[in-house]
Amino acid sequence: PVLLLVFLAEILNVEGGGFAVICIIIPYVLYRRHNKTASVISLGILIVIYYAFIKQFTGSLDAPFQWLNPRYDTSSFFLECACALIGILLLISYNEKKGKAYCQWFHYIAYPAHLLLLYILNTCIIKI
Template sequence: MSGETENGRTETADVRKGNFEGKILDATNLKLLAAVLMLLDHIHQMFSAVGAPLWLTMAGRPVFPLFLFAASESFYHTRSKRKYLQRLLAASWGMTIFTFLLQRLIPNDNVVLMNNAFSTFFVTGLYMLFWNGFMDGLRRRDVKKIIKSVLGGLIPVACAFPIYLVAVLSFQENVSPFTIRFLATLALLVPNILTVEGGFSLVVLGTAFYVFRNHRVLQIAVLLILSGFSYFVDGGIQWMMCFAAIPIFLYNGKAGRGKKWFFYIFYPAHIALLYLISAWCC
């Protein structure tokens, strides 16, 4: 059973029954917290060459898990999953073109812009959609739908082929660096498992948030497992994304004020502003 909130979002029965006692953060709070931490992380990205402290990017490690968690909730509750994915794809295209042109028009030797969280959210959303189809196929015993959903999961894998092509061309001496960069930008317009920001493990995390959305302990367990894997395999500071478990645990299942377009605007705007300041002042 489900009901509509004032902003059109569907609430689960648990939310209506008040089974989130002591949980103080709604979805809007999570997104705003993630936005603040993301700002700190990108300050480090843009100004690390002039001594921006490491703690800024350490503080930013929980950002992706928080946004992916919020995205899993948004995808579940959205009225039109197709339109939701279309918005993310358009935003991904826009971000790729925007960062390419920005770096072309205003070079910055200290910063290489590869920021495109929208691509990660889009690919994650695809796997959420395929999961829905797979589970629906199981319930209906529809083998065709199950196979279609499984094959759909291979689409982001197949879309990585243009990246391999660019890699091959990059070893050709008669191909100019600008041509390689231009072709790479075109390849990046097709979100895939190789080019998603943060790596494919974040797509796995976001999909797990969706699969286990009714089991908060399992959601946090997956986050901690992937954080531990990052610590023991990759080293570095990415393991600190585990601290996203705290606000996720405090999530009360409510939408809050929404602010649907806030991230779509804030994300490219603050990156552009920080990049320009870095280019002109450093």
């Protein structure tokens, strides 16, 4: 099933592709086995692998492994990687307790709403 999901993500050209599916499934499986440390470490390793190797050929850098060349300004590349690693803090801070119902519904609404807002802003900026 995992390979099928990875394959579908690649065929459907979803954001992040099959690698994003792997980044979701591996920590989930490890976390379900009550191994929070392994889950956090595996996600961190996957993020570093993505930025150090995979993004080199699919990202916005001019040349593969440009981040190794000291003559190029790759600060945005490292900032993006650092922000992705900071996301792991959310996983570490999860206390496995169910939150209040209104908070749950806020998050269910807030995430798609902010994506819709970004889409509208992007559409308006392109027309200007």
